[in-house]
Amino acid sequence: MSRIGVFICYCGSNIAGTVDVEKVAEVARTLPNVVHAETNKYTCSDPGQAGVKAAIEKYNIDRVVMGTCSPRMHELTWRKLLADTPVNPYMLEVANLREQCSWVHKDKEVGTAKAIDLIKMAVAKVDKLSPLKSTQIPVTKRALVVGGGIAGMQAALDIADAGYQVTVVERETSLGGKMVMLDKTFPTMDCSACICTPKMSEVGSHPNITVKSYAEVESVEGYVGNFDVTIREKAKYIDYNLCTGCGACTTKCPTKVINNFEQGMSARPAIYKMFAQAVPAKPVIDAEHCRKIQENKCGACAKICPTGAIHYDDEDKVTTERYGAIVLTTGYQLIDWKPLYPEYGGGKYPDVITGLQFERLVNASGPTEGHILRPSDGKEPKNVVIIKCVGSRDPHKGVAYCSRACCMYGAKHAHQFLDKVPDGRCFVFYMDVRTPGKGYDEFYMNTLQDGAQYLRGRVSKIYKEGDRLVCLGEDTLTSAQIRIEADMVVLETAMVPAEGVDKLGSMLGVTRDKDLWLTEAHAKLRPVETNTAGVFLAGVAQGPKDIPDTVCQAGAAASKVIGLLNHDHLESNPQISRVNEALCQGDGACVNICPYHAITLVQKQFRENSQKITRTVASVNPGLCQGCGACTVTCRAGAMDLLGYTNESLMREVDALCQW
Amino acid sequence: MSDIQEAMRSRAKELLESGEVNAVIGWEAGRFENQTTPLITSQAAKTQRLVFNEYCVNNLGKYPRDLTAKGKVAIFARGCESRAIIRLLSDEVIKRENVYIIGIGCPGMRDRTTGELLKKCAECRHGDPVIYDEMLGEPQAKPATQERFAEIQKIEALPRAEREAYFTNAFSKCIRCYACRNVCPCCTCRQCFVDQRREGWLGKQNNIAENRFYGLTRVMHVGDRCIECGECERVCPMDLPLMSLNRKVIYDINNLFGEYETALSLDEPPSALTTYKVDDVEEFM
Ligand SMILES: Cc1cc2nc3c(=O)[nH]c(=O)nc-3n(C[C@H](O)[C@H](O)[C@H](O)COP(=O)(O)OP(=O)(O)OC[C@H]3O[C@@H](n4cnc5c(N)ncnc54)[C@H](O)[C@@H]3O)c2cc1C
Ligand code: SF4
Ligand code: SF4
Numbered sequence: 001m002s003r004i005g006v007f008i009c010y011c012g013s014n015i016a017g018t019v020d021v022e023k024v025a026e027v028a029r030t031l032p033n034v035v036h037a038e039t040n041k042y043t044c045s046d047p048g049q050a051g052v053k054a055a056i057e058k059y060n061i062d063r064v065v066m067g068t069c070s071p072r073m074h075e076l077t078w079r080k081l082l083a084d085t086p087v088n089p090y091m092l093e094v095a096n097l098r099e100q101c102s103w104v105h106k107d108k109e110v111g112t113a114k115a116i117d118l119i120k121m122a123v124a125k126v127d128k129l130s131p132l133k134s135t136q137i138p139v140t141k142r143a144l145v146v147g148g149g150i151a152g153m154q155a156a157l158d159i160a161d162a163g164y165q166v167t168v169v170e171r172e173t174s175l176g177g178k179m180v181m182l183d184k185t186f187p188t189m190d191c192s193a194c195i196c197t198p199k200m201s202e203v204g205s206h207p208n209i210t211v212k213s214y215a216e217v218e219s220v221e222g223y224v225g226n227f228d229v230t231i232r233e234k235a236k237y238i239d240y241n242l243c244t245g246c247g248a249c250t251t252k253c254p255t256k257v258i259n260n261f262e263q264g265m266s267a268r269p270a271i272y273k274m275f276a277q278a279v280p281a282k283p284v285i286d287a288e289h290c291r292k293i294q295e296n297k298c299g300a301c302a303k304i305c306p307t308g309a310i311h312y313d314d315e316d317k318v319t320t321e322r323y324g325a326i327v328l329t330t331g332y333q334l335i336d337w338k339p340l341y342p343e344y345g346g347g348k349y350p351d352v353i354t355g356l357q358f359e360r361l362v363n364a365s366g367p368t369e370g371h372i373l374r375p376s377d378g379k380e381p382k383n384v385v386i387i388k389c390v391g392s393r394d395p396h397k398g399v400a401y402c403s404r405a406c407c408m409y410g411a412k413h414a415h416q417f418l419d420k421v422p423d424g425r426c427f428v429f430y431m432d433v434r435t436p437g438k439g440y441d442e443f444y445m446n447t448l449q450d451g452a453q454y455l456r457g458r459v460s461k462i463y464k465e466g467d468r469l470v471c472l473g474e475d476t477l478t479s480a481q482i483r484i485e486a487d488m489v490v491l492e493t494a495m496v497p498a499e500g501v502d503k504l505g506s507m508l509g510v511t512r513d514k515d516l517w518l519t520e521a522h523a524k525l526r527p528v529e530t531n532t533a534g535v536f537l538a539g540v541a542q543g544p545k546d547i548p549d550t551v552c553q554a555g556a557a558a559s560k561v562i563g564l565l566n567h568d569h570l571e572s573n574p575q576i577s578r579v580n581e582a583l584c585q586g587d588g589a590c591v592n593i594c595p596y597h598a599i600t601l602v603q604k605q606f607r608e609n610s611q612k613i614t615r616t617v618a619s620v621n622p623g624l625c626q627g628c629g630a631c632t633v634t635c636r637a638g639a640m641d642l643l644g645y646t647n648e649s650l651m652r653e654v655d656a657l658c659q660w
Numbered sequence: 661m662s663d664i665q666e667a668m669r670s671r672a673k674e675l676l677e678s679g680e681v682n683a684v685i686g687w688e689a690g691r692f693e694n695q696t697t698p699l700i701t702s703q704a705a706k707t708q709r710l711v712f713n714e715y716c717v718n719n720l721g722k723y724p725r726d727l728t729a730k731g732k733v734a735i736f737a738r739g740c741e742s743r744a745i746i747r748l749l750s751d752e753v754i755k756r757e758n759v760y761i762i763g764i765g766c767p768g769m770r771d772r773t774t775g776e777l778l779k780k781c782a783e784c785r786h787g788d789p790v791i792y793d794e795m796l797g798e799p800q801a802k803p804a805t806q807e808r809f810a811e812i813q814k815i816e817a818l819p820r821a822e823r824e825a826y827f828t829n830a831f832s833k834c835i836r837c838y839a840c841r842n843v844c845p846c847c848t849c850r851q852c853f854v855d856q857r858r859e860g861w862l863g864k865q866n867n868i869a870e871n872r873f874y875g876l877t878r879v880m881h882v883g884d885r886c887i888e889c890g891e892c893e894r895v896c897p898m899d900l901p902l903m904s905l906n907r908k909v910i911y912d913i914n915n916l917f918g919e920y921e922t923a924l925s926l927d928e929p930p931s932a933l934t935t936y937k938v939d940d941v942e943e944f945m
Binding site: 583585587589593594636638647 | 750751752753848849850851853856858859860861881930933934935936
């Protein structure tokens, strides 16, 4: 026989306003196995909690129903309270008498009747619960950061400064991400390289940080505190222990390959550093284009290398290491606008460029050494058209969302152009100008002062006439048809998630939204956590944003990681799924449905009908299971049961509701 | 058909005599005229009792479940048997190496008393086996004479009250004999939910509410795995329109997740209702 205590809260007048609390307590006293029911003005207050503890002792209560606000609000409070008493903290059921009862009713009679039903259900359920115990999971005090853009670098530095080891995995050959490609950054117009490259070298030389460049995560196993991560570092063909980074090799290589860092506007050799300040500050060989590796010809670089660091037979290095926490900072790429916008030439006009190409054109270390010269003939453009929202906010062609940074960097580009070409004219086509942010609107106003002409509307067509690009569009504010003869057009294109992030997300059980951005656990309250414990997010990987927001988020994610790594052990959540092996037939329906990949099928020996047999049954990894319950409803045989929400207890709850 | 019958007898005999299989599953003549009954035998001599005619109405596909523990079994399989076997295989009930599938093309079976094509056979879209180790005779390529979802669309078009009456009426007749469950190749749980007393999913009373709950729960459990063999409806002694329930679920799956028909091959992707995708349609939420 269980001994149930029921505690019903007035919550000031929050509950008592529309629920006759005393009457509910009275009915509670008549319910089976309820040995005590009482009310309190504010149960969560110190005296309120002391009252609950006293009653538990006095009536020898072994499980409790709290008729209070929502479990989201106070379930943890009650668990902590119970931890101080002989009652197991999981022998608890919260009946939500506030958010789901008093707050949604006006009529006290109706509210009271519903509160009574809720209490009846909770009593029926708690009657069938069993005590649960958390186990201790050890925490590996190291973090992994995937993506070495500004988000990843900031997170890594913050975690490393707190004293923990961090590994940064970066897919490209250098840290830096998009930020290091930018020329100047709004709103303060400080030189991007001047603030980004010091971060890169700090990461590169931090005693607590290991950088694995030209590398990707291949697989992840394990769970919070103990992720076993396999990382593949692509062959660099250069022994970084010997290489001094002198760069002699890169001058001798005869091969020319399109330079992606310069957005395709110049060429680089097959042995190359991504850019001058790259970290690690050593080159790699692009095997696909190296004549020695492909055709066994050339070999010039090995001949010139003074330290003999070049090895054409280098191989990928695959390592598996354990980390306690993972931060995903994989950032973005720009949408491939060419197939989407044939009306803008679909890529056939070299002088229709993207925002990132413009960044490289104004950058002193870019292909034109900072002179704005158009790609087709190297002439200085006098008339420039900037088109915002190319691909963004355009669900029919591109994506539905706003890419958030383009209004600001669009204004930045206009400003930079007018600054460098004082006799030039700049037209900006926009749908809206969104400049919330400190100093942002002032920045935009200054751009208008500079003489940028903002036209509200989309460009409908771009075509070539002579050596100019004719842009047709409408100024929707004056309904005027606009025709501008431009020398160059800059498309501020949408940000989309980095390639491969879908695979990475599914490896870790981190969900992606419809646009494939990694999703946070709660849009407002858990913005840097994911649904997988121990995996965090920062930067554009979570959704478009600018550098200040990215850095904030990186710091937030780092603080969550530090908080986690601070523990020697974690308490596991005991409310997880359990397999009833007698019922389990091993068809694996649960394996497919589990969003956290917590279930595997295993072969197990059983004695059945006095015979030894081997059967396939499901097995739940307690570290991975998040207790979502998806498997329990998928299993037709009812072999999956969620502890704390067992099938039996839920059925009794339903029964209680259905009795008249 | 008599050629097939001869071939069946001799193949069954060979397989048993050579020890390749431990048992054979087929049909034999029943006690009444135009009636057959399943034959399961391990004796080569008994294979002469095998028959194949237009009255082999039983889907044999579920029998391997209880037999493969003792060794390999051979089964004569038409479309419905072959799909039932795929069902058992993908539900991990049996192993592929434990069944030897002898395919037979099916022209459709007839009612013993009226001589008419059975309803389930008129609706059948796959008369010929979709998986086999060897084939006896030629495929028949029998077309389905009934549109797959015609019945569903007709019921859905009814006003709400009539629809409710339709199902209330149906379930008022159910005697909960569980014949539909016992015959179904999808119903292979080690313990059916109706027998789980501790949870008490279902009350023991025979009333419309409990009967309907049984029917609806079963249809959701069978859900995306139903092979549309129509056996449940055939064996129901109270003539409940069970296939209209099954097809309603299948119809909805088709509408929500795209063209869907299960148990047509062994390498099907996991079925729609038991996979989790972030962008799953949630029109019902
Ligand atoms: C044209 C343009 C101009 C801009 N100007 C400004 C500005 O002036 N001011 C401002 O505040 N913001 C500006 N922004 C926005 C700014 O670029 C972003 O806010 C910032 O770069 C986001 O940083 P991040 O680290 O989240 O992503 P990223 O910079 O994209 O970094 C992600 C990193 O992760 C790596 N990666 C991706 N996938 C993997 C993987 N699977 N494994 C390993 N590594 C991976 C990538 O190689 C990359 O290095 C501009 C953006 C554009 C397009
Ligand atoms: S409750 Fe089931 S589906 Fe959910 S995480 Fe745990 S094992 Fe996976
Ligand atoms: S539910 Fe009926 S039609 Fe579907 S597989 Fe089972 S017996 Fe056959």
